[in-house]
Every structure is written in structure tokens, then in C-alpha cells.
Amino acid sequence: MIGKDRRFKSRAGLPALVAAILLAIQVPAAAQDPAPAPAPAPANHQDDAAKSSAHPKAKAKTKAKGKSRARAKAPARNDPPGFYMGRPIADVMSWEGANWLFRETRIQEEQPEAMLRSLKIPAGATVADVGAGAGYYSIRLARKVGPKGIVYATDLQPEMLRFLQENARAARVKNIKPIRCTQTKTNLPSGAIDLILMVDVYHECTEPDATLHGLLTALKPGGRLVLVEFRAEDPTVPIKPEHKMTLEQVRKEVEPQGFTFKESLEFLPWQHVIIFEKPREAKKSKPAKAREGSDKSITRSS
DSSP states (O other): OOOOSSSOOOOOOOHHHHHHHHHHHHOGGGGOOOOOOOOOOTTTTTOOGGGOOOOOOOOOEEESSSSSOOSSOOOOOOOOOTEEETTEOOOOGGGGGGGGGTTTTTTHOOOOHHHHHHHHHTTTEEEEEOOOOHHHHHHHHHHHHHHTTTEEEEOOOHHHHHHHHHHHHTOOOEEEEEOOOOSOOOOOOOOHHHHEESSGGGGGSHHHHHHHHHHHHHHEEEEEEEEEEETTOTTTSSGGGGEEEEEHHHHHHGGTTTTTEEEEOSSSSSEEEEEEOOOOOOOOOOEEOOOTOOOOOOOEOO
């Protein structure tokens, strides 16, 4: 990643980062997930919208109506630089602000363990944490899939990947494979991934078409892409507008790239959990044997 992080206004030094990382690792995962509750008042480093005292209530799960097309026709675009399908592309978060990823309030704001439980990730699965940063979710995913599973953790910045490796060693997690990616190449193995998770990352992709194509290629047929994004529908969510997305906008961008929308889980205080699927390969029909006494062959779909 390049540039300074503009998602928040202040930044603690590296000593605070190290202390926060060690604290986050030492606390058992089971103890980190409180019961779902409204998020607390945000810290000063967040957007000025945090002054609002109202927080979004839990919303009912939104299910896809009918079957989405495997590949919808992409709408015509004429976006200026820095925009995609009418929305501004957010600046990438710099590794210098990595301490924010381990802020004390994140457990209440994002409920990471509850979110991961909702995805029902099986032991032994192969998953990818795309835009993994310093490993906040990678370590949790590694524990979910167990020693027989694999977590590919990708990031643009080598500094983030170094933090991630240090954190994984401290947590005694050995099934994370760090990968340096680019904005146009995921560098994930083709057709090998059961689930791809992007937490507060997709809105920072500068080449969404290339990114989504790479993610689709990396997934197994039937594999899932999960985007966790702050709700742009709710003005009380205390994040700058360019770091938020509506469900409608996400679907408009992702579905034309070949993904099928499955559902959006809306139980988190501030975020959508939007689930897409790579369509399973269609079965090829085989010609049936001609019926006795007929000179015409009959085909039936398998």
C-alpha cells in the first residue's frame, strides 16, 4: 500500500502497536467475543460523524430474491480517475497506521468471532484473508480451519506482511502463508480457495475489475467471497464516506464479474457481511442411446 492512512485523524507510535499486538494475541479467542451489543462511542481518531449518539440497530438478514445471473452485463462506465462505477476509491491504509487495526474498541465495533462463526467455516478449509494487514483476522481464521487447513494472507505492503509473520509466530500459528499481492494480481493459487474474506478492504481496490477477476479465478466452484464493509446507508456509522459502501453498490460492482449474490448478514453494529458465490460448473449433457426401433437419437440433460 502507498500513502498515509486517511481513514482516521491520529496515529499512535510503534511502541503502542507492539503493545496492542501482544495484548490482542495473549487474550484467548473465546474471551474476545462479547455478546452482540451496540458499539461503544468511537475513539477520537475516527471521523467527526462519531459525535452522533445513535447507533444502528441489528437488522434482519437479507436474502437474495431468486437466483442471480452468473454474469450480468456490466453497465457502461465513464469514471474519472479515482472513481469506480460512480463512487470514490478510498486511499489505501498505510502500514504506519497498523496500530489502529488492534484498537481496543474493535472487538465491540466488529465482533470478529461472531462474524466468523456466522460464516460456518469448516475445519480443514483453505481460505484467503485478502488485504490481511498485520493479521488481525488471519490468526483467527487459522484457528478456525485448524492445523489441516490453510490461510493465505495477502497484502500489498511488505511491512504489513512482516508484522503478520511476527504476530503469527507469537500466536504459535503455523498454517498461515503470507503472499505479496498487487492491485492487479492476487497471486493466489487458481481454483484452490474455499472462502475469500475481505474485511474493510474492497473499497480500497484501485483496479476492482482485475481484483475481482483474480478472486473468481482463485475460488473453487461453489467457493464464497465475503466482503465486510461499513454501511454507507447509515450516516451515523463514524467512518469517512469513501470507506463505506451500500449493499446496492457492492452488488452492482461484484455481480457483473461472475459472482452470484447469496445473502447479506446484518447483525453487526456498523457493517454489512456480504456473501457471494462462484457458480458451480455446469454439467455437460451426454447423448443418450437411441431407442430400439428408432433411427433418431435422443439426448437428455444429465
